Amino acid sequence: MAQMTMIQAITDALRTELKNDPKTLVYGEDVGVNGGVFRATEGLQNEFGEDRVFDTPLAESGIGGLAIGLALQGFRPIPEIQFFGFVFEVMDSIAGQMSRMRYRSGGHYHMPITVRSPFGGGVHTPELHSDSLEGLMAQTPGLKVVVPSTPYDAKGLLLASIRDNDPVVFLEHLKLYRAFRQEVPEEEYTIPLGKADIKREGTDLSIITYGAMVHESLKAAEELEKEGYSVEVVDLRTISPLDIETIIASVEKTGRAMVVQEAQRQAGVAANVIAEINERAILSLEAPVLRVTAPDTIYPFSQAESVWLPNFKDVIETAKKVLTF
């Protein structure tokens, strides 16, 4: 076991798979000799060579097309989109092409591609670096969307994503890259995609969340415990497909639920989680399922992040509404 930050766990997973599978390719803007703008691919080109880990021209759409073409030639591409705000440039390759390839070819071709990309607020990035756009991906049939919140989950989920034979969008929260260390096994292990994780057990309220909001929710749960409330925190880990079984089992146990996301209220996946709960567990509910989200504006100018981004206080406030409904 080693103490790792999330970014070290990601690098470790990439190294593991570059070693295991000669068909894996890691590439993107500045991921080679530079080791990535966040050092996620640090040392990988040195260890595996320019044929396996390489830089590309500055064009996201081209990077997406390259992944599709390489996959058609038997490779397992792991491209990087430098910031997920730049996904609009490559929406067609991801949502119009790779997500559809198995279906449109009737199973003849498939796309074992993992698109890695950082996102998320709280670190005062410039425009269109921190936007939470996972909702766009989650609405696309044919894609899986993974958002880890811990170093341990990041390694296991990334290995599972790379080994998956269908396209996975793997979103890495910027604020979580080096926020804390955690014991991460040095040997390889996988965490199944589509499986949520109960990060804290409780009996009074289920908080369903993902990404940086997992930690805000855990902090809120601690505060609420002081007031005598037992809060369960469900980390979705994969936001598409949703782990319906874990979500519903938790809600049936607690009878109250809320969904916490960093994305704007009209975005993200909170509305979908609530719809699933309403359809499947309404008879267990003591109160409506409420949401903690960002306001429906464009992502804030960096100085306004602290008043805009949802945090543990918002979680506590909404939790109390649900608990005392």
Add this chain to the structure above:
Amino acid sequence: MASKTQNASQDAKKALEVVEEQFKTLQILNEDGEIINETAMPDLTDEQLQELMHRMVYTRILDQRSISLNRQGRLGFYAPTAGQEASQLASQFALEKEDFILPGYRDVPQIIWHGLPLHQAFLFSRGHFQGNQIPDGVNVLSPQIIIGAQYVQTAGVALGMKKNGSKAVAVTYTGDGGTSQGDFYEGINFAGAFKAPAIFIVQNNRFAISTPVAKQSAAKTLAQKAIAAGIPGIQVDGMDPLAVYAATREARERAINGEGPTLIETLTYRYGPHTMSGDDPTRYRTSELDNEWEKKDPLVRFRKFLEKKGLWNEEKENEVIEQAKEEIKEAIKKADAAPKQKVTDLISIMFEEMPYTLKEQYEIYQAKESK
């Protein structure tokens, strides 16, 4: 200062003229079927020449039958190909089986001649997933609807071939309108930067639906767009099968020798509408223009050329026509026999492993389908 600026812009204008002069149209066979460029003449046997003519005649019949089957409601989406036989088939004729074709929506003939069974091409037109289940060993994708997407994907296929060490090329097609897309530029630029074995073909048929090529770009040729990627570009007479073949073959040689991609512009014409989905070319095209291009018909000049060599006659041509009609009839029958698509089929081809929510939906539809 003013005069210096003027000098600079005059120099820039001159540079543009110099560039345009570099893209002269390659032609080997004129409209009368005469060889006008002996040195560029490709090395083709008599049998190969006959086979190429066979394919062009066959494909013209396929176009005529497809239009009429579409009108009878026995085909769905169809983008006419008449006029583009040299551009489409002579370029495919220059390929080898191991080469990979990424076609656009009008490029069904190329993938048929690369090995896609005809009845599957008809199923593609009708909208049936079995049309896109490419047989093993046939290196093609189904026709791409998103204009330009095939270009960036081609860069990837070609890079994959390079990494695999295979002596093969990735070949893709777009139209004149498609050269305005970002993916067009990114595709040729990526292939150039990676020195990947790709051939990018631009079939300039003068119109993108109703928009003439002059409204796409101020560039005098489309071939010169290769300069932006730093790769060779060549403009050929796209109504001349020998010129198209020669240009493609040469690009293939360069590519498999590790010298990178080529952009080929074929000057061609579509005699029919854009697609059979209600487009009316009389709204934007004059009959004078149609007549002018009909004189350039690739079948007419190649027929004359082969007849003079004693390699073609009416009897041979009629044999091809009869064969085409017969095979088309059989293929339509085979397409008719394809089982109707079920929602459970569509769910099954989404992922290798069905996620929970799709499993649920599968069961719901299975119950509906078993009623």
